Amino acid sequence: MENIERIREDFPVTKSKLFLNHSGYSPLPQPVADVMKKYNEDLCCFEVDETKYGLGQEFFAELIGAAKEEIALVPNTSTGLNIAANTLDYSRGSNVVTTDLEYPSVVYPWLKKSLGVNVEYVKNVGGRILVEDIEKVVTDETVAIAVSHVEYVNGFKHDLKALAEIAHEHGAYLIVDGIQALGVIPVDVKKNDVDFLTASCYKWLLGPAGSGYLYVRRELLEELEPPFIGWASVKPEVFDTSEFWDIWRLQLSETASRFEVGAPSFISFVGAATALQLLQKIGIKNIQRRVLDLTEVLLDAVKNLGFKLTTPEDEECRSAIVHFLIANAQEIAEELKHKGIIISARSRGLRVSPHFYNTEEEIEKFISELKAL
Ligand SMILES: Cc1ncc(COP(=O)(O)O)c(C=O)c1O
Numbered sequence: 001m002e003n004i005e006r007i008r009e010d011f012p013v014t015k016s017k018l019f020l021n022h023s024g025y026s027p028l029p030q031p032v033a034d035v036m037k038k039y040n041e042d043l044c045c046f047e048v049d050e051t052k053y054g055l056g057q058e059f060f061a062e063l064i065g066a067a068k069e070e071i072a073l074v075p076n077t078s079t080g081l082n083i084a085a086n087t088l089d090y091s092r093g094s095n096v097v098t099t100d101l102e103y104p105s106v107v108y109p110w111l112k113k114s115l116g117v118n119v120e121y122v123k124n125v126g127g128r129i130l131v132e133d134i135e136k137v138v139t140d141e142t143v144a145i146a147v148s149h150v151e152y153v154n155g156f157k158h159d160l161k162a163l164a165e166i167a168h169e170h171g172a173y174l175i176v177d178g179i180q181a182l183g184v185i186p187v188d189v190k191k192n193d194v195d196f197l198t199a200s201c202y203k204w205l206l207g208p209a210g211s212g213y214l215y216v217r218r219e220l221l222e223e224l225e226p227p228f229i230g231w232a233s234v235k236p237e238v239f240d241t242s243e244f245w246d247i248w249r250l251q252l253s254e255t256a257s258r259f260e261v262g263a264p265s266f267i268s269f270v271g272a273a274t275a276l277q278l279l280q281k282i283g284i285k286n287i288q289r290r291v292l293d294l295t296e297v298l299l300d301a302v303k304n305l306g307f308k309l310t311t312p313e314d315e316e317c318r319s320a321i322v323h324f325l326i327a328n329a330q331e332i333a334e335e336l337k338h339k340g341i342i343i344s345a346r347s348r349g350l351r352v353s354p355h356f357y358n359t360e361e362e363i364e365k366f367i368s369e370l371k372a373l
Contacts, residue, residue, distance in 0.1 A: 001290050001356065010278070011357050018341045018362050023152060023180055023321050023353035026206050028271070029278060036208065036271045043267075055264065056273030060213040063276060063284070064178075064197060065188035069255040070221070072214040073264045077179045078105040080198025080214040081146070083259050084175045085109035086227035090117040094143050097122065097172075099129045101151040106177050110146070117143060127154045127310045128317060131162045142172040149187065149197075150180035153347045154310040155321025157185065164193035173220075179203055184291050184320045184355065186284045189215055201268075204320070204355065207275035210268030216256045226252070232260035287356040291320035294354045294363055298322045301367040310349060325349040332373055341366055 001007070008014045013027035028036075035053075042048045057071040074080045085096075086109070095118040096110045110119050120142075122133045129147075138145060145167045150157050160176060167174045173195040181187060183204030189197055197215040201207030216224070226233055235251045252258040279287065292315060299313060299322055307324040326332060329345035336343060343366070344351045354363065 001286065004357070004359065007282070008357050008359075014357065016340065018365060020352045020354050020358065020362070020366060021342045021344050022184075022204050022355045023155075023351060024342075024344050025202055025209070026204070026355070028208065029206055029275065031278060032207060032271045032275045035274045036267055039267050039270045053266075053270045054273045055266070055269035056211070056276050057213065059273055059276035059280065061215075062280065063182060063187070064215055065190050066215050067218065070215050070218050072216065072256040072259040073269060074198060074212045074214045074259070075210055075265065076200045076212045077177055077198050080196075080212060081105055081175070081177060082109045083214060083227060084144075084146075084173075084196040084198070084216075085112075085115065087224045087259075088143055088173065090115055090143055092116070094118070094141050095120050095139075097134065097137050097142055097145045099134075099147055099151075100124055101127075101129065101148075101153065101156060102146075103148060103152045103177065106146055106148055124156070126312070128156055128312050129158065131159060131166070134163060135166050138166050138170050138172065140170050142167070142170050144173040144175050144195075146175040146177075148177040148180055149182075150185065150319040150321065152180050152321075153351065154312070154323045155180070155319040155353075156312055157181070157317045157319045159317075160187075160192040160194055164195075167195075168193065180321065181319065183279055184284070184287050186288060189217070195220060201272040201275060205272065205275055206279065206355070207272035208268045210265035211272035214256065214259055216259065221256060221258065222254060224258075226259045228261045230261035232262055232264075233258050282356060290356040291354060292318065294358055294360065295320060295322050297360055297363050298352060298354070298367075301363070305367070305371065310347070320355065321351060321353045323347070323349050323351045332370075335373055336366075336369060339369055341369055 010029045013019045058068045061068045061071050097120045099122045101124050120137050164174045176197040178197050178199035182199045195217045200212040202209040235253050238246050238251050302324045310323045333345040
């Protein structure tokens with residue numbers, strides 16, 4: 001990547017640490033921290049100029065190939081998934097299809113007894129979820145397929161288009177947790193026919209916690225009643241054009257803001273908007289190429305050391321996450337942390353997740369420290 005040294009200046013973490021844990025909780029780039037600081041200073045003096053600070057809906061929309069009107073602000077991915085789960089109807093005997101590789105928040109919303117829906121788990125085969133296995137489980141009783149675009153432990157990447165086709169053939173929805181994909185994997189919700197997609201910004205999107213977005217396909221907006229309703233859910237004119245709020249009838253917003261409830265964490269979204277612009281400037285395709293190259297080096301080195309990978313190796317289902325099995329993973333992660341190398345211990349192994357501003361030298365340093373242990 002050209003100008004990598006210049007780019008790394010925007011990432012103060014590179015001065016003191018070898019950070020390889022973007023699938024966990026990412027450090028803020030300097031421009032993101034700066035805009036949040038400025039916003040706070042303006043807030044202290046009651047001088048926030050709303051026209052200067054956006055909340056990033058248009059940048060998130062651009063990132064996923066959607067329209068701004070299809071994007072709602074949510075505090076995190078788990079809330080976005082719960083909104084999707086609680087806005088759909090479940091008749092007796094209906095089911096939601098998911099996988100055995102999911103993060104809890106992708107599954108828990110549907111385990112709530114009062115929804116009365118069965119959860120069907122498609123089992124992974126050597127760390128992959130096969131499309132044909134999903135096809136076997138989805139029926140006309142299926143209300144939705146719910147998956148993470150990229151699975152959180154081993155980084156397996158689903159083919160969203162194939163899942164959408166299966167879902168729609170049976171009149172079901174495709175609900176996607178995008179938190180481990182967005183920022184490193186190009187996503188187009190229109191080309192892939194996704195119905196719901198949600199993600200926080202604190203991982204690969206390099207924003208602060210407290211900011212997240214929910215995409216709901218335009219055609220669904222008006223037919224879906226939000227599970228929670230507050231002042232933010234209604235048409236702007238209900239407030240703007242009247243002296244009082246009209247509290248005698250509910251006029252839900254025609255856009256995805258009908259899924260918003262009350263005041264968002266403005267400062268988090270101000271940071272997220274800057275982070276999204278920063279990523280778009282680099283280009284998601286460039287970022288993907290870069291992380292695939294870095295993780296290729298990592299995959300080879302890990303294999304050469306004799307560790308068992310749980311990450312599938314072929315490029316079409318790979319992401320920026322590499323996971324391999326190792327004894328005493330927790331202790332090793334702790335020891336590396338003392339040396340300033342940040343990775344995570346997950347599922348009896350180590351999970352390593354570089355972003356575009358990491359370098360091959362950093363990957364080599366991680367490998368040599370691992371060898372030394
Ligand atoms: C796939 C996946 N979904 C959801 C989450 C949690 O997201 P949030 O904190 O935004 O609810 C994580 C966090 O690790 C994750 O890996």
